[in-house]
Amino acid sequence: MKPEELSAAAPYIIQQDYSTYTGEQQAVWAELVGRVLPELEKHAAQEYLDGFQIIGLQKDRLPNLQSISARLEPRTGWNSTPVSGFLPAPAFFEMLAARRFPTTTWLRSRESLEYTPEPDIFHDVFGHVPMHSHPVFADFLAHYGRVCASISDPGVLEKLGRLFWYTVEFGVIRQKDEIKVYGSGLISSHGECRNVMEGHCAIHDFSLDEVLETPVKVDELHKLLFAVHSFDQIYEAMHEAEQRVVLDDL
Numbered sequence: 001m002k003p004e005e006l007s008a009a010a011p012y013i014i015q016q017d018y019s020t021y022t023g024e025q026q027a028v029w030a031e032l033v034g035r036v037l038p039e040l041e042k043h044a045a046q047e048y049l050d051g052f053q054i055i056g057l058q059k060d061r062l063p064n065l066q067s068i069s070a071r072l073e074p075r076t077g078w079n080s081t082p083v084s085g086f087l088p089a090p091a092f093f094e095m096l097a098a099r100r101f102p103t104t105t106w107l108r109s110r111e112s113l114e115y116t117p118e119p120d121i122f123h124d125v126f127g128h129v130p131m132h133s134h135p136v137f138a139d140f141l142a143h144y145g146r147v148c149a150s151i152s153d154p155g156v157l158e159k160l161g162r163l164f165w166y167t168v169e170f171g172v173i174r175q176k177d178e179i180k181v182y183g184s185g186l187i188s189s190h191g192e193c194r195n196v197m198e199g200h201c202a203i204h205d206f207s208l209d210e211v212l213e214t215p216v217k218v219d220e221l222h223k224l225l226f227a228v229h230s231f232d233q234i235y236e237a238m239h240e241a242e243q244r245v246v247l248d249d250l
């Protein structure tokens with residue numbers, strides 16, 4: 001789907017002007033990556049680490065979104081589309097349904113290495129995009145967008161937002177009896193990742209019912225997250241959620 005075919009999202013789509021990144025910004029990117037990558041090599045899901053290589057992320061240079069997308073699109077149909085900032089829900093869902101991940105192009109400053117209130121290119125690309133190279137995760141995320149784009153009930157969207165939060169943003173997976181992170185909020189935050197790895201966060205086996213009933217808290221480190229045993233599980237959970245929406249039973 002071309003930008004002009006997106007109706008709700010079209011006003012938010014921009015170009016990434018790579019030439020405007022400064023040497024300081026390149027250095028901040030390298031520092032951000034350098035402080036989390038050693039932990040991720042131990043604690044991230046292998047699918048994330050594979051995706052990092054597949055999309056050609058570099059440790060010391062900000063990503064060029066066209067190059068990332070050129071490597072990603074042939075594999076799963078996803079690309080990384082530059083946007084001006086926070087998107088209203090209909091535009092966000094429309095883009096996910098079209099396999100275009102809305103990606104911010106600004107980068108946090110050195111003073112806010114650990115946290116930014118709004119996502120930046122480090123959260124969006126380093127945190128999210130590697131998983132889009134995984135075929136099952138890629139299909140799950142597009143399906144999530146398709147279903148949400150068709151819903152207007154705020155209560156239903158809030159519940160589906162919890163599914164997104166506890167998978168795409170803060171998902172963990174159990175692999176060979178170890179907890180590994182794959183959610184972008186864990187991948188792109190030293191503190192959040194360490195909170196899980198140091199055992200300060202309870203991990204329940206993923207259950208769609210429990211996820212849908214667990215409110216999101218954004219102002220503290222997580223005390224509870226949900227581990228899947230494979231990415232097929234979130235794909236199937238999304239289909240189950242869709243069935244519940246159809247039956248008006250979410």
Ligand SMILES: [Fe+2]
Nearest residue numbers: 119169184185
């Ligand atoms: Fe995110």
